[in-house]
Every structure is written in C-alpha cells, then in structure tokens.
Amino acid sequence: MQTDTRVAVDQTTxxxxxxxxxxxxxxxxxxxxxxxxxxxYQGLAKDAHKRILLDFTKVDYLNSSxxxxxxxxxxxxxxxxxxxxxxxxxxxxRKVFTMVGITKYTELFDDEGAAVASFD
Amino acid sequence: MLMTKAESVxxxxxxxxxxxxxxxxxxxSAARLMGFPExxxxxxxxxxxxxxxxxxxxxxxxxxxxxIAVTLTLRDDALEVLVADKGPGMKNAPDSRTxxxxxxxDKKMHGEEPARGLGMFLIQALMDEAEWVVGGPEGGSYxxxxxxxxxxx
Numbered sequence: 001m002q003t004d005t006r007v008a009v010d011q012t013t014x015x016x017x018x019x020x021x022x023x024x025x026x027x028x029x030x031x032x033x034x035x036x037x038x039x040x041y042q043g044l045a046k047d048a049h050k051r052i053l054l055d056f057t058k059v060d061y062l063n064s065s066x067x068x069x070x071x072x073x074x075x076x077x078x079x080x081x082x083x084x085x086x087x088x089x090x091x092x093x094r095k096v097f098t099m100v101g102i103t104k105y106t107e108l109f110d111d112e113g114a115a116v117a118s119f120d
Numbered sequence: 121m122l123m124t125k126a127e128s129v130x131x132x133x134x135x136x137x138x139x140x141x142x143x144x145x146x147x148x149s150a151a152r153l154m155g156f157p158e159x160x161x162x163x164x165x166x167x168x169x170x171x172x173x174x175x176x177x178x179x180x181x182x183x184x185x186x187x188i189a190v191t192l193t194l195r196d197d198a199l200e201v202l203v204a205d206k207g208p209g210m211k212n213a214p215d216s217r218t219x220x221x222x223x224x225x226d227k228k229m230h231g232e233e234p235a236r237g238l239g240m241f242l243i244q245a246l247m248d249e250a251e252w253v254v255g256g257p258e259g260g261s262y263x264x265x266x267x268x269x270x271x272x273x
Contacts, residue, residue, distance in 0.1 A: 068234075068238065092163070096246075
C-alpha cells in the first residue's frame with residue numbers, strides 16, 4: 001500500500017529578523033517517510049539554516065517509526081548546532097512525544113507564531 | 121451502547137504497511153459506539169497501529185501471503201483487542217504484570233541506540249492492559265490489549 005508524505009520548505013523570520021526555516025509536513029509520517037523527513041532536512045545547508053521548525057499541522061497519521069525519524073533529525077541537528085522546534089501536533093501526539101522524552105531535546109508549540117517567537 | 125452480551129468483530133489484514141489503518145478505523149468505530157471519549161480513542165488507534173506493524177514486521181516478516189488477525193471483543197466495561205500473527209513470538213515476552221521501561225531518549229539522541237524501538241512501550245503506556253502471548257489457537261503468537269470504560273466515561 002502506498003503511503004504518502006509531502007513536505008514543503010518555507011522561510012520566515014523571527015522578530016529580530018533572523019531566518020527561520022519551516023519544514024511543513026503533510027499526510028503520513030511513518031517508516032516510508034525517511035526521504036521526506038531526513039532527506040529534506042539533510043538537503044538544507046547546515047550553516048544557512050540554524051533555526052528550524054517542523055510543522056505537523058497537516059499530518060494525518062504518525063507512528064513510532066515516524067517519531068524515530070524525528071528523533072534522528074533532532075540528533076543530526078544537535079550535531080550541526082541547529083535549533084529545532086515543533087508545532088501543530090494534536091493533543092494526543094503532544095502527549096506521545098512527551099511520553100517518549102523528546103521534550104528533553106526540543107519544545108512543542110501549539111502554533112507557528114509561538115514556535116517562531118521561541119527563537120527570539 | 122448497552123450490550124447484553126459481548127460482541128466481537130474480526131478483521132484480517134495483509135502483512136503490508138498501511139493496512140494497519142484499516143484496523144485503526146475499525147477499532148475507533150467500535151470504541152466510539154461503546155462511548156469511549158475521543159482522547160481514549162486516539163490512545164487505542166496508536167496502540168493498535170503499533171501492534172499491527174509489529175505483527176507484520178516481526179511476526180510475518182512482511183510476507184503478504186500471511187494475514188494479521190485483529191479481533192475486537194466489545195464488553196460492557198472494556199474493549200479487548202487481539203492482534204495475531206504467524207511468528208514464533210518473543211523470547212521472554214512481557215506479560216500483563218511486566219513494566220516495559222520507557223525509551224532512553226538520551227541514548228537515542230546520542231546515537232548509542234537505534235531511534236526506533238518505541239512501539240511496545242507506547243502500547244503498554246496507552247492501554248490499561250497489554251500482554252504478549254506465545255502460541256495462539258492457530259499457532260503463531262498474539263498481543264492482547266485491553267482498554268476499559270471508566271464510569272465517568
């Protein structure tokens with residue numbers, strides 16, 4: 001069965017004018033999403049993208065393999081001295097991300113405005 | 121929905137990723153009929169997805185000739201779910217009294233252990249009961265999940 005992960009890369013700025021890169025995911029995030037999640041992240045120039053947001057607003061389905069891809073992204077971003085924040089998770093997946101301990105390494109925000117402001 | 125006796129629903133799925141969504145949808149419909157609140161329905165959907173994916177991957181090794189059998193039993197006070205595959209089951213499979221340790225996020229974040237391996241922890245954490253049983257009625261093995269209707273529901 002075909003699963004479908006879509007991702008778009010946007011740019012915005014925080015209140016200080018600093019560049020913020022937004023990876024907007026849509027559809028499924030599962031074991032078949034490696035290229036969409038990690039491949040898209042790895043395609044960003046490390047020095048040019050120091051503040052990164054992951055947007056889950058339009059994600060319909062997420063499982064533990066998808067969460068593992070997010071952990072791998074956070075691991076690589078940490079090594080590259082990039083800050084990554086997340087927004088748009090449902091209350092259920094905010095709970096799940098908290099249960100697995102991801103919140104020790106990133107923050108979860110309700111919406112894009114609050115997530116961008118965290119980079120001020 | 122008031123039930124005079126336990127009712128059951130069975131779904132058989134190919135061992136192909138993506139079909140776990142069929143079980144999720146069926147279980148969600150059953151849980152809503154029983155009166156579970158939406159946050160518990162979401163817990164159930166995630167637990168069933170993880171159980172089906174484990175059965176497809178580790179039990180049936182993605183052999184699409186082998187089916188995953190998902191059986192929902194609707195009782196007055198709880199929904200019981202069996203997810204069965206044709207695999208031999210786990211050595212030292214956790215029973216309903218075994219507490220599965222939470223993932224070590226520090227090790228995962230430092231690359232000292234694989235990022236994957238969250239499924240069984242999530243299943244147990246989200247359900248009221250979870251046990252992994254070797255040797256089902258037709259061979260193979262199964263996981264049994266229980267989610268209870270609380271009076272306040």
